[in-house]
Amino acid sequence: MSKRDVKERIQDFLEVDEGISENNAVLEATRCMECVRPNCVKGCPVNIDIPGFISAVAEKNFRKAADIIKSDNMLPAICGRVCPQENQCEGKCVLGVKEKPVRIGALERFVADWERKNGIQKPDIAKPTGKRVAVVGSGPAGITAAAELARSGHSVTIFESLHAPGGVLTYGIPSFRLPKEIVKAEIDEVLSLGVELKLNHIVGRSIPVDDLLSYDAVFLGTGAGLPSFMGIEGENLNGVYSANEFLTRVNLMHADSFPDYDTPVLRGGKVAVVGGGNVAMDSARVARRMGAEVFLIYRRREEDLPAREAEIANAVEEGINFYCCANPTRIIGGPAVTGIECVKMNMKSPDESGRPQPVPIEGEEAKFIIEADVVIEAIGQSPNPLLISLIDALKKGERGNVIVDENGMTSIPHVFAGGDIATGAATVIEAMGTAKKATAAINEILK
Amino acid sequence: MAYKVEKASEIAENIFEYWINAPHVSKNAQAGQFVVIRIDEKGERIPLTISAAKGDLVRIVFMGVGKTTKYLSTLKSGDYVLDIAGPLGHPSEIKKWGNCVLIGGGVGIACLPILAKALKSAGNHVTGIIGSRNEKLLLLEDELKEDCDELVICTDDGSKGFHGFPADILKKKLEETNIDCVWIIGPAIMMKITSMATIPSKTKTFVSLNPIMVDGTGMCGSCRVTIGGETKFACVDGPEFDAHLVDWDELMSRQRIYPAQEKESLENFQEHQCRCGEHHHE
Ligand SMILES: Cc1cc2nc3c(=O)[nH]c(=O)nc-3n(C[C@H](O)[C@H](O)[C@H](O)COP(=O)(O)OP(=O)(O)OC[C@H]3O[C@@H](n4cnc5c(N)ncnc54)[C@H](O)[C@@H]3O)c2cc1C
Ligand SMILES: Cc1cc2nc3c(=O)[nH]c(=O)nc-3n(C[C@H](O)[C@H](O)[C@H](O)COP(=O)(O)OP(=O)(O)OC[C@H]3O[C@@H](n4cnc5c(N)ncnc54)[C@H](O)[C@@H]3O)c2cc1C
Ligand code: SF4
Ligand code: SF4
Ligand code: FES
Numbered sequence: 001m002s003k004r005d006v007k008e009r010i011q012d013f014l015e016v017d018e019g020i021s022e023n024n025a026v027l028e029a030t031r032c033m034e035c036v037r038p039n040c041v042k043g044c045p046v047n048i049d050i051p052g053f054i055s056a057v058a059e060k061n062f063r064k065a066a067d068i069i070k071s072d073n074m075l076p077a078i079c080g081r082v083c084p085q086e087n088q089c090e091g092k093c094v095l096g097v098k099e100k101p102v103r104i105g106a107l108e109r110f111v112a113d114w115e116r117k118n119g120i121q122k123p124d125i126a127k128p129t130g131k132r133v134a135v136v137g138s139g140p141a142g143i144t145a146a147a148e149l150a151r152s153g154h155s156v157t158i159f160e161s162l163h164a165p166g167g168v169l170t171y172g173i174p175s176f177r178l179p180k181e182i183v184k185a186e187i188d189e190v191l192s193l194g195v196e197l198k199l200n201h202i203v204g205r206s207i208p209v210d211d212l213l214s215y216d217a218v219f220l221g222t223g224a225g226l227p228s229f230m231g232i233e234g235e236n237l238n239g240v241y242s243a244n245e246f247l248t249r250v251n252l253m254h255a256d257s258f259p260d261y262d263t264p265v266l267r268g269g270k271v272a273v274v275g276g277g278n279v280a281m282d283s284a285r286v287a288r289r290m291g292a293e294v295f296l297i298y299r300r301r302e303e304d305l306p307a308r309e310a311e312i313a314n315a316v317e318e319g320i321n322f323y324c325c326a327n328p329t330r331i332i333g334g335p336a337v338t339g340i341e342c343v344k345m346n347m348k349s350p351d352e353s354g355r356p357q358p359v360p361i362e363g364e365e366a367k368f369i370i371e372a373d374v375v376i377e378a379i380g381q382s383p384n385p386l387l388i389s390l391i392d393a394l395k396k397g398e399r400g401n402v403i404v405d406e407n408g409m410t411s412i413p414h415v416f417a418g419g420d421i422a423t424g425a426a427t428v429i430e431a432m433g434t435a436k437k438a439t440a441a442i443n444e445i446l447k
Numbered sequence: 448m449a450y451k452v453e454k455a456s457e458i459a460e461n462i463f464e465y466w467i468n469a470p471h472v473s474k475n476a477q478a479g480q481f482v483v484i485r486i487d488e489k490g491e492r493i494p495l496t497i498s499a500a501k502g503d504l505v506r507i508v509f510m511g512v513g514k515t516t517k518y519l520s521t522l523k524s525g526d527y528v529l530d531i532a533g534p535l536g537h538p539s540e541i542k543k544w545g546n547c548v549l550i551g552g553g554v555g556i557a558c559l560p561i562l563a564k565a566l567k568s569a570g571n572h573v574t575g576i577i578g579s580r581n582e583k584l585l586l587l588e589d590e591l592k593e594d595c596d597e598l599v600i601c602t603d604d605g606s607k608g609f610h611g612f613p614a615d616i617l618k619k620k621l622e623e624t625n626i627d628c629v630w631i632i633g634p635a636i637m638m639k640i641t642s643m644a645t646i647p648s649k650t651k652t653f654v655s656l657n658p659i660m661v662d663g664t665g666m667c668g669s670c671r672v673t674i675g676g677e678t679k680f681a682c683v684d685g686p687e688f689d690a691h692l693v694d695w696d697e698l699m700s701r702q703r704i705y706p707a708q709e710k711e712s713l714e715n716f717q718e719h720q721c722r723c724g725e726h727h728h729e
Contacts, residue, residue, distance in 0.1 A: 254489070
């Protein structure tokens with residue numbers, strides 16, 4: 001894997017990680033011991049046959065490798081890039097105990113990129129069943145569900161409220177981590193199976209709930225799009241963004257190319273980002289690329305940062321300033337932001353998640369102010385309430401999620417849900433995994 | 448897929464009425480809702496209220512204020528916009544209130560026809576009050592005369608109708624008769640001032656808030672407004688709210704986040720238009 005030089009890459013939105021060469025891929029593949037009981041597979045939420053595809057890479061049979069991956073994962077070029085491999089497949093690889101784990105993600109990405117360059121093979125499609133299925137949302141959950149359902153011969157329509165498909169892959173994750181051509185290629189592949197995509201259709205509004213429920217089956221993949229705000233003083237000052245807004249303005253609306261594109265965004269000389277997950281890293285690195293000095297404020301310790309390891313390392317290299325063990329108490333300014341006041345945090349014994357509980361340190365000395373003209377809050381998203389609040393019969397959980405059984409079935413028997421709307425904010429691969437389960441169950445009820 | 452502007456016309460000075468072919472919007476549109484439009488690939492998403500819906504067509508009425516609305520105003524019948532999403536937002540609270548007064552200021556007048564129709568069919572007595580700076584900026588008078596039981600016209604300069612503001616008429620009406628519900632739609636400052644008239648009598652008063660939006664579906668929080676001390680997203684929790692609970696100063700401040708960029712964008716556009724214009728003459 002080669003990464004582009006820091007000085008160069010913070011000037012643009014091109015991909016940071018350039019992937020591995022064919023030779024290195026084959027070499028890396030030969031490191032795999034092809035374990036009989038492979039731990040790595042257990043670590044992958046969709047249980048890809050990892051030793052199987054890696055051995056095909058070692059044999060330079062990349063087509064076969066692609067086929068193996070794709071029987072479990074429709075979007076390998078994406079997952080190879082964005083999966084938190086250190087907590088999933090690679091985290092479980094036996095080689096990781098003594099030396100470095102096999103770089104499964106990089107290999108998966110290599111295979112997917114190879115296939116895209118060398119022509120994607122169309123999967124077989126079953127005979128038309130005459131059943132109509134509606135898929136709501138075109139994020140990874142919706143795309144996966146649509147592909148699986150189309151392959152099973154159903155007539156599938158995806159409804160997407162935005163003007164572009166992809167969900168978070170399009171409006172959230174920046175192109176320097178996930179180039180938009182790749183998202184487009186993967187979506188085009190799904191559409192080539194005969195799936196109909198209706199953009200600008202807000203289900204619940206453009207498509208009344210009764211019309212939705214009149215489909216033979218429904219898959220809800222509406223995601224966790226509702227941004228949380230901290231609820232502190234000064235939050236509605238000009239220059240305070242949710243990460244969703246900031247990233248949408250840049251990734252979806254191209255505000256980085258203003259005024260060539262019409263949507264503006266405040267670039268900020270100094271930008272403070274609050275949070276420590278992937279969303280916070282992405283916001284920080286986008287702001288950096290638009291020329292800002294960036295401060296990232298996180299309430300726990302550096303080792304607790306929940307973002308992907310690789311992206312934390314990239315953010316550090318790109319000169320993001322980290323303030324760990326600190327939490328904002330108020331945003332200062334009027335009408336525009338001028339700074340953010342924080343309090344230093346002490347770590348108490350770990351909570352259920354195993355991470356230490358941060359508690360604010362008392363007294364004025366524990367407070368400090370960071371000057372900033374833009375503040376970006378990346379403290380979490382909850383399930384999108386727009387549609388599910390309009391479907392009365394749908395059972396919802398405390399966190400605003402749709403309650404589903406182990407097959408993804410909701411409290412309405414022909415309505416299924418998967419991805420962040422069911423699990424709460426999670427990962428791309430988990431969204432795909434839950435969508436696959438749900439589509440298997442949909443196939444059962446449509447038999 | 449793009450959406451065809453079936454009929455484009457200028458109905459008052461710098462105010463345009465477009466009928467756009469968008470069945471997914473028109474078939475489900477209700478009073479109080481809006482659309483988000485993006486003209487082309489590089490365009491911004493802008494919210495515009497649904498002024499009427501008929502068959503496959505939805506009507507928007509807008510004023511040319513900045514780059515996007517001025518660019519939009521150059522389209523002609525038969526042209527296309529790339530995206531139109533909707534209907535968005537909660538519909539107005541339509542029920543039998545009794546005596547309703549609907550007030551439109553400036554281009555906000557455009558929001559009244561669909562609302563007046565809905566309220567009348569719910570059995571209300573509807574009085575419309577429309578106001579603008581002068582006669583040239585008045586719109587939809589004839590239509591509103593049909594839709595309302597009574598229509599009062601005001602102009603700031605007295606060039607037509609009552610010489611003064613809709614608030615003056617509203618105050619008079621509040622003294623004369625029993626009013627059960629009021630809608631006020633127009634520029635923020637006009638809504639703020641006009642809605643003060645109904646505070647003493649505690650008359651239920653709705654306003655339609657117009658903060659800066661991006662998606663219009665509750666995903667970004669750009670449109671957040673403070674209502675009774677609580678943060679709400681105008682695009683999904685509104686756009687209509689109880690006028691007496693709105694933090695007006697915050698709304699007006701948040702409408703001015705990007706003055707420099709708006710200026711730059713408009714100048715760029717106008718310069719480009721001039722250059723293109725010259726080419727035509729060559
Ligand atoms: C900035 C950011 C970075 C991330 N980085 C990573 C990462 O590195 N690795 C990783 O694994 N995960 C990452 N995630 C998480 C991951 O992106 C999500 O878990 C995943 O996208 C969830 O997929 P989904 O299909 O459930 O929902 P989404 O991707 O949210 O898609 C939902 C779609 O539904 C549409 N929709 C909603 N309501 C309606 C409606 N009523 N009608 C029509 N359409 C509707 C939305 O517009 C949206 O397009 C990141 C998330 C963010 C925000
Ligand atoms: C729910 C709602 C309904 C609306 N209905 C109508 C309508 O029916 N007719 C009409 O003429 N106008 C309406 N507006 C206002 C309209 O959206 C703005 O005039 C338009 O976005 C201006 O864009 P511009 O590029 O032409 O101007 P700009 O120069 O970009 O901006 C001029 C002013 O318009 C406002 N504005 C700019 N961008 C946005 C945005 N993305 N969202 C909201 N406001 C913005 C700002 O306050 C700004 O100061 C509505 C606004 C909202 C929120
Ligand atoms: S999908 Fe993700 S977790 Fe599974 S093998 Fe690929 S990179 Fe690893
Ligand atoms: S655990 Fe590691 S070595 Fe074993 S099969 Fe998986 S990738 Fe190969
Ligand atoms: S416009 Fe994005 S949440 Fe309202």
